[in-house]
Amino acid sequence: MAKKHGEVSQHMFAQYKIDAITNGVHARTWTGKVFQELFDRHIPGWREDSFMLRYGLSLPAKEIWHAHQQTKGLLLERVNRETNTGMKPDVFTLGFARRAAAYKRADLLFHDLERLKVIAAKVGKFQVVYAGKAHPQDQEGKELIQRICQAAEALRGSVKVVYLANYDWELGQLMTAGVDVWLNTPNPPMEASGTSGMKAALNGVPSLSILDGWWIEGCIEGTTGWAIDSTAPAEGDRTPHDADSLYDKLEKIVMPLYYRNRDGWLNVMRHAIALNGSFFNTQRMILQYVLKAYFE
Ligand SMILES: *Cc1c(COP(=O)(O)O)cnc(C)c1O
Numbered sequence: 001m002a003k004k005h006g007e008v009s010q011h012m013f014a015q016y017k018i019d020a021i022t023n024g025v026h027a028r029t030w031t032g033k034v035f036q037e038l039f040d041r042h043i044p045g046w047r048e049d050s051f052m053l054r055y056g057l058s059l060p061a062k063e064i065w066h067a068h069q070q071t072k073g074l075l076l077e078r079v080n081r082e083t084n085t086g087m088k089p090d091v092f093t094l095g096f097a098r099r100a101a102a103y104k105r106a107d108l109l110f111h112d113l114e115r116l117k118v119i120a121a122k123v124g125k126f127q128v129v130y131a132g133k134a135h136p137q138d139q140e141g142k143e144l145i146q147r148i149c150q151a152a153e154a155l156r157g158s159v160k161v162v163y164l165a166n167y168d169w170e171l172g173q174l175m176t177a178g179v180d181v182w183l184n185t186p187n188p189p190m191e192a193s194g195t196s197g198m199k200a201a202l203n204g205v206p207s208l209s210i211l212d213g214w215w216i217e218g219c220i221e222g223t224t225g226w227a228i229d230s231t232a233p234a235e236g237d238r239t240p241h242d243a244d245s246l247y248d249k250l251e252k253i254v255m256p257l258y259y260r261n262r263d264g265w266l267n268v269m270r271h272a273i274a275l276n277g278s279f280f281n282t283q284r285m286i287l288q289y290v291l292k293a294y295f296e
Contacts, residue, residue, distance in 0.1 A: 002192065002194075002214040003022060003217055008189050019292060021285060021288045021289055023285060024280050024283070025195050025199050025202070025281055025282065026281065027046070027053065030176065030177075030202050030203075031203060031277075032071050032178075032203050035071065035177065038059065038067045039053070041063075042058070043055045043059075050277075050281040050284065051278055051283070053277045053278035054274050054275075054278040056270055057271070059270055059273070061263065061266045064204055064270065065262070065266060067204075069089055071177045071178050073089055073178075074174060074178060075179065076178070078164075078171075082164060082165075083162045083164070085160050087127050087129075087162070091125045091160075092125065092126040092180055092181075092258050093127050093129060093181075094126060094180070094182075094183050094208075095128075095130075095178070095205075096109070096131075096184070096185075097167055097175050097196060098196060099133065100133065100138070100142070102141065102144060103186055103191075104184075105187055105239070106132065106148060107144060107147045107148055108185040108239065109128065109246065110147070110151035111239060113154050113155060116158070116159055119247065119255070120158050123256060125159075126255065127159065127160040127161070129164065129175060130161065130163040130164065133166075133167055145163060148161070172196065179205060181205065181254060182197050183207075184207060186213070188212040188230050191212040191213035193213045194209075194212075194213040197209060197215060197218065198276065198277075198280040200272070201272040201280065202273065202281070204270070205269070206224060206272045207272075209227065209228060210227070210228045210242065211227045211229075211230050212230065220271070220275065223271045223275070224275050226249050230245075
């Protein structure tokens, strides 16, 4: 869980004192092979002590870029083998993968297909890799996947979108490490934590996400990634507002940085590793359990 989930739980169980220790992911497990080798060269000791990843701030720009492009190549190789879509490593790539539960709003990106086509034509090409299974009994989840596949069809010739089958740990690792930006668009405050964005951070992949779950703590705007503004009025359907904010960020900030300011982009990648990879891991989580919970 994350701090935010602690607050939500506190409202539900007012008679208990609830403190929250934010989740983490296992650093060595979720760092891809090429980034493991990069860290071995420049951050000795990171395998034994995840806090060392703070020194990710001094990773050489060229080597981060090279490691990321290699990692992206591994993902796109699988994408192209399974879908025959010819995705290219020099095209800005968004990733989204999680259980296809309705509150996760996997289809928020496709709220306005025309706007997406305009962004692709005006700012630069982009492609989207999706994965995630629906529970066999979850009709809503299955329909969600169908809607994404319909959107992919409607965007043909403008934006490449694939939905990969068999989302498992291995594909989860490949995707969180291999895309350029990790997208998360839950309906707040439904996200207890969210761990896939933490996996991405370990690989220098910034998140573009609704401020919910762990991202409330992990997002430093423009430094570790970007927030989708979720301050819409509490009543009524917030989807149009959240989708607009997502499009604005992509069009005006995230994609221009990717295509026109490589040094700026690499700086965000470094901070994702140094500020979020070094913190949102299981080592810190277990230490906090020891410090805060067991000896109270
Ligand atoms: C990380 C992971 C999840 C959990 O992702 P969340 O962002 O916490 O929803 C689920 N399935 C697989 C295969 C994963 O690798």
